[in-house]
Amino acid sequence: MATLSRIGRWTLLGASGALLVAMTLLTVVDVVGRYVFNAPLPGAFEATEIMLALAIFAGLPIVTARRDHVRVGLVVDRLPAGAQKVVGAISDLLVAALLLGAAILLFDQGEGLARFGDTTVLLRIKLAPVAYALSLLCAVSALVAAVRFVDRLRR
Amino acid sequence: MMGLEPWVPGLVVLLAFIMAGVPIAFAMALVGTGGLVLLLGPRGALSIVGQTLFDTGLSYTLSVVPLFILMGNFVTRAGLSDKLYAACYSWLGARRGGLPMATAMACGGFSAVCGSSLATAATIGKVALPSMRQYGTADSLAAGVIAAGGTLGILIPPSVILVIYGVTTSQDIGALFIAGIIPGLLGVLGYMMAVRMTCWINPDAGPRGPTTTLHEKLVATKGVAGVLALFILVIGGIYAGIFTATEAAGIGAFGAFLIALFSGRLTLRGLGEALTETAATTTMMFAILAGALIFASFVNIAGLPKALTGFLEAADLAPFWVLASILLVYLVLGMVLESLSMILLTVPIFAPIVAGLGYDLIWFGILVVVMTEISLITPPVGLNVFVLKSVMPDVPLGTIFKGVVPFILADVARVALILTIPGLALWLPSLMG
Numbered sequence: 071m072a073t074l075s076r077i078g079r080w081t082l083l084g085a086s087g088a089l090l091v092a093m094t095l096l097t098v099v100d101v102v103g104r105y106v107f108n109a110p111l112p113g114a115f116e117a118t119e120i121m122l123a124l125a126i127f128a129g130l131p132i133v134t135a136r137r138d139h140v141r142v143g144l145v146v147d148r149l150p151a152g153a154q155k156v157v158g159a160i161s162d163l164l165v166a167a168l169l170l171g172a173a174i175l176l177f178d179q180g181e182g183l184a185r186f187g188d189t190t191v192l193l194r195i196k197l198a199p200v201a202y203a204l205s206l207l208c209a210v211s212a213l214v215a216a217v218r219f220v221d222r223l224r225r
Numbered sequence: 226m227m228g229l230e231p232w233v234p235g236l237v238v239l240l241a242f243i244m245a246g247v248p249i250a251f252a253m254a255l256v257g258t259g260g261l262v263l264l265l266g267p268r269g270a271l272s273i274v275g276q277t278l279f280d281t282g283l284s285y286t287l288s289v290v291p292l293f294i295l296m297g298n299f300v301t302r303a304g305l306s307d308k309l310y311a312a313c314y315s316w317l318g319a320r321r322g323g324l325p326m327a328t329a330m331a332c333g334g335f336s337a338v339c340g341s342s343l344a345t346a347a348t349i350g351k352v353a354l355p356s357m358r359q360y361g362t363a364d365s366l367a368a369g370v371i372a373a374g375g376t377l378g379i380l381i382p383p384s385v386i387l388v389i390y391g392v393t394t395s396q397d398i399g400a401l402f403i404a405g406i407i408p409g410l411l412g413v414l415g416y417m418m419a420v421r422m423t424c425w426i427n428p429d430a431g432p433r434g435p436t437t438t439l440h441e442k443l444v445a446t447k448g449v450a451g452v453l454a455l456f457i458l459v460i461g462g463i464y465a466g467i468f469t470a471t472e473a474a475g476i477g478a479f480g481a482f483l484i485a486l487f488s489g490r491l492t493l494r495g496l497g498e499a500l501t502e503t504a505a506t507t508t509m510m511f512a513i514l515a516g517a518l519i520f521a522s523f524v525n526i527a528g529l530p531k532a533l534t535g536f537l538e539a540a541d542l543a544p545f546w547v548l549a550s551i552l553l554v555y556l557v558l559g560m561v562l563e564s565l566s567m568i569l570l571t572v573p574i575f576a577p578i579v580a581g582l583g584y585d586l587i588w589f590g591i592l593v594v595v596m597t598e599i600s601l602i603t604p605p606v607g608l609n610v611f612v613l614k615s616v617m618p619d620v621p622l623g624t625i626f627k628g629v630v631p632f633i634l635a636d637v638a639r640v641a642l643i644l645t646i647p648g649l650a651l652w653l654p655s656l657m658g
Contacts, residue, residue, distance in 0.1 A: 086508075087500030090295055093288060094482070097475025101468055115285045115471075123282030125291065129508030132501075139248030140509060140563050144605060146246035161247045168251050171258075175275035201279060 078210075079135070082128045089125040093118050113192035120190075120200055127207040134165065134211045137218065159222050166215035173208035176201055232527035235260045239520065249566045250509075253516035260523035274519055281515040285471065286392050291507040292474035293383045297339035298499040299481035300455070301348050303488040308448030309334045310352045315437045315445035322424035322431030324362050325370040326417045328353040332374025333413035334449065336381035337456040338481070340388075341506075342564075342601055346375025346609045350616045356434075363430040364620045366423055369628030371616075372609040373416055373636070376598035379564070381409035382460050383477065386597060388470070389514070390568060390590045394576045397587075398470035399463040400654040404587050406460075407649050408595060411642065415635035423631050451484045464657055510565060517569030530574055537578065544582040548589075551575050552596055552640065559600020563608065568597060591650040592643060599636045602629045 096114050104110040133139060146157055180201030188197045235256055242252035254274075261270035281287075313327035313334070320326065332349050339345050350371045357367040379386040382402035391398035424431040437445075459477040462468050468476065485491040485499075524530075537547055554575075558567050572593065579589045601609045604626050613625050643649050 083497075083501045083504065086504035087497065090291055090500055090503055094292060094295065094475050094478045097292070097472055098479045101472050101476060105467075118288045118471075119283045119285050122284070122288040122291065123279075125504060126282050126508050126511045129504040130512070133505050133508045133512070136505075138505060138509060139250055139512060140566070141246050141248045142243050142561065142563065142606065143246055144561065145244045157245055161245065164247060164255065165251050168254055172254075172278055175271060176278055178271075179275045179279045200283075204279070204282060 075135075079132060082132055086125040086128040089121045089128070093121050093125070096121075113190070116190040116193045116195060120195060123200060123204060127204045130169075130207055130211040131214045134169070135214045135218070139165070155222065155225075159219060162215060162219035162222055166212050166219055169208050169212035169215055173205045173212055176205035176208055180205060230528055230532060231260060231264060232524045232529040232532070235520075235523060235527060243562075248512075249563060250512035250516035253513075253520040253566070253570075257516070257520035257523040260527060261519070264523070264526055273522055277518050277522065278515055281511060281518060284392075286398070287388070287511075287514075289388050289398065289471045289474040290385055290510060291503055292471075292478045293340040293385055293388070294506050295499065295503045296383070296455075296459075296474065296477040296481040297341055297344050298503050299478065299485040299491075300335075300338045300452075301344065302491055302495050302499055303451065303481070303485035304490050305338070305452050305484070305488075306331070306335055306348045306352050308445075309452060310349065310356070312445040312449045314356070314434065315442045318434035319436040321428070321433055322366075322420045324353070324357045324360055324434050325366050325420045325431055328357065328367075328370045329374045329413055329416035329420065332371070332416075333377050333381060333409065334452055336377040336409065337460070338383075338452050338477075339378055340383040340385040342376045342378040342598070342609060343612050345378035346371055346612045347616065349374065350613060354616060360434045361432045363427070363628075364617070365624045365628030366420065366430045367628070368610075368613045368617060368620060368625040369423075369630070369632055370416060370420060372602050372607070372613050372625065372629055373419075373632030374413075375609050375612070376601045376636075377409055377412050380405045380412060380591070380594050380598060382406065382463075383474070384594070385510070386564065386568060386594055387590065389510075389565065390572060390593065391470075393569065393572045394586050394590065396590060399466075399473075400587055400657060401590050402460060402470065403464055403654045403657060404591050404650040405594065406653055408591050408639065408643055411639050411649065412595075412598070412636070415639050416632055419631040419635040451488075455480050455484065466657065513563075513565050514569060517566060520570065521573045524574070530577060533574065534578060534581070544584070547582060548579065548584065548592075549644075551579065552592060552644075555593060555596035556599065556603075559596065560603050561606055562600075563606070564597045564600055567600065568593065585647065585651060587654060588643075588647045588650045592640065595636065595640050595643065599633060599640075602633060 096118060100111045100114040146154060180198045183201055184198035189195055239252055239256045243249055258274050261273060310331040313330040317323040317327040332345055335345050335349055353371060354367060382405050384405060387401045387405060388398055391401050458480055459473045463470055463473050576586060580586055601607055610625050614622055
């Protein structure tokens with residue numbers, strides 16, 4: 071379990087890091103190409119869009135695992151330990167349920183895109199697989215949040 | 226519509242969830258989705274939510290956000306903050322209150338290559354704090370100037386918050402960046418004056434540092450070449466119309482990478498950390514963005530903007546006072562909400578009203594960001610203050626908040642100034658190529 075989560079973490083971090091590098095380099099090549107060689111990369115922005123989406127959602131399981139999501143601790147951090155545990159557990163469960171819901175909705179988006187064979191305008195990248203990938207990453211995050219919920223109850 | 230409009234309980238439930246410690250992004254998504262289901266039925270509501278989730282990820286304009294965050298992370302690792310502080314210190318350090326004044330200036334300089342307030346406070350704090358403590362600067366003043374100076378990160382371009390504002394209001398991000406320059410410099414000046422005032426009231430607060438020779442000054446000043454080159458490349462490129470803000474972010478991230486590489490401080494491990502930190506921060510911000518967009522769809526369909534406009538018409542206030550009340554709302558909200566969520570929740574509602582009154586949305590954006598800066602240092606939630614607390618754990622929170630007071634006063638004066646002289650924000654963008 072521990073090894074699995076380590077492999078998963080490094081794969082996801084590696085993937086989103088690599089996507090960020092690719093986005094940076096793509097922009098540099100596009101701008102330099104436009105001004106120096108008078109040859110911009112057609113459709114660079116479409117590739118950037120898709121890489122951005124994948125990078126963000128690849129980070130989601132990690133941020134969820136680290137409980138790094140921004141929250142206001144003003145009131146809840148002053149409650150007694152027992153109450154904090156209950157409120158925290160409910161909050162974890164909510165996060166898990168919402169992530170699962172997001173995964174289902176993104177899967178539906180994918181179905182819709184697949185039915186009409188939607189692609190991007192210039193590069194003709196198929197959009198359905200992108201939606202499926204985002205859905206899968208949301209589902210993984212939901213699983214991570216559920217594990218956190220169980221962890222909190224056990225402690 | 227008679228009786229209680231659905232957005233009223235929506236807002237109350239949202240605040241309850243946020244206060245219960247549910248992550249803000251998820252609280253907004255949950256209440257927004259619930260409200261949409263009640264108003265439109267599950268079919269329509271869920272299709273809006275699904276579309277929002279997909280579209281938020283695939284936005285070309287927003288790719289500027291991770292790239293500017295990446296640029297800031299590389300710059301931090303290149304050790305540019307040390308050089309910046311050394312340069313500012315060499316010119317100002319020997320004066321009364323010179324160290325905190327140099328800190329304010331270094332914060333301004335770092336903001337020119339970093340788009341985040343928390344990062345600016347944390348990075349400059351690590352350099353300036355040991356030096357201020359060594360020469361006996363009062364803890365309250367040292368903490369106050371770093372917390373306040375750090376807020377300049379979101380005003381002096383590049384700025385992640387200005388990007389988000391620009392996307393929400395369909396304003397030109399390049400113009401917003403350029404509009405932030407003069408108000409940002411005013412901020413540095415205001416903070417330096419706040420240091421002077423503090424030292425004037427309590428002469429022991431800011432002892433002098435050792436003097437430096439002219440040669441030392443010049444050598445130290447040469448150290449800021451990297452920051453300056455990067456700023457001119459990125460912001461100069463936007464200003465001259467050579468590239469868009471999104472392209473500037475890619476170029477800036479690459480430039481910062483080169484600077485970090487040639488500084489000799491970037492290890493393979495450091496590179497990995499810069500990338501993963503960027504990925505995590507970006508995901509956090511986009512989660513909030515998606516949640517806020519879902520919640521905004523709900524309050525829009527529920528009629529909050531119409532109700533607000535109706536209320537304002539009934540109140541029959543002069544436009545200036547409407548604007549002033551809106552800014553007051555930011556001051557109050559800023560005490561309890563995190564800055565990005567605050568902007569995302571309020572700007573879609575207020576911007577149409579402000580535009581309807583005939584005000585410029587670029588100018589309003591700068592005002593909102595300065596109010597957000599204040600929110601970062603006001604109790605009880607001032608985020609920058611908590612960053613400081615993590616850098617100097619031995620100093621009580623109360624001391625830090627006390628030290629921040631003179632800087633809040635400087636900020637209020639700055640808002641008043643920008644409010645009465647819109648040209649401070651709008652003159653530079655009007656010259657853009």
